[in-house]
Amino acid sequence: MLFTMIFSACSKDKDKPSGGNHKVVFKAVGSAGTSISTVVYVDGGGENVTKTDLSGSTWESGELTFSSSVQAISFGVQATGPNASATMKVQIFVDGVMKKESSGTGTILVPSATYYF
Numbered sequence: 001m002l003f004t005m006i007f008s009a010c011s012k013d014k015d016k017p018s019g020g021n022h023k024v025v026f027k028a029v030g031s032a033g034t035s036i037s038t039v040v041y042v043d044g045g046g047e048n049v050t051k052t053d054l055s056g057s058t059w060e061s062g063e064l065t066f067s068s069s070v071q072a073i074s075f076g077v078q079a080t081g082p083n084a085s086a087t088m089k090v091q092i093f094v095d096g097v098m099k100k101e102s103s104g105t106g107t108i109l110v111p112s113a114t115y116y117f
Contacts, residue, residue, distance in 0.1 A: 022066045022117070023064070023066075024061075025093040026093075027093065028079075028089070028090050029091070030057035030089075030109070031086050034082070035079055037078050037080065039061075039075070039078075040075070040076050044064040044065045044067075074114040075114075080109065084105075085105065086106065087103055087105050088109035088111055
């Protein structure tokens with residue numbers, strides 16, 4: 001596949017609060033003319049989700065709920081650009097705040113990001 005998704009549901013960080021959840025949204029934004037073909041992310045239940053046969057230059061997940069015991073979440077996109085200066089960025093929003101962003105440039109775009117809580 002495009003890349004390996006890393007997900008861990010067991011937290012060993014004693015400084016984190018023991019209760020509560022995180023609301024997560026994954027976003028992909030490309031420059032004009034880019035076309036997203038595949039997105040891969042980890043859902044709130046710890047399962048890898050792959051969506052294919054997509055089109056357009058933007059994509060956004062619905063709001064996903066993650067337990068506070070989750071250590072990391074990942075998100076990636078495969079897209080094509082119309083020329084070498086095309087860009088695609090992936091963003092991870094946690095509780096309404098952008099926490100991680102990564103981007104790629106070119107005709108073959110495969111940016112990915114992992115956020116560690």
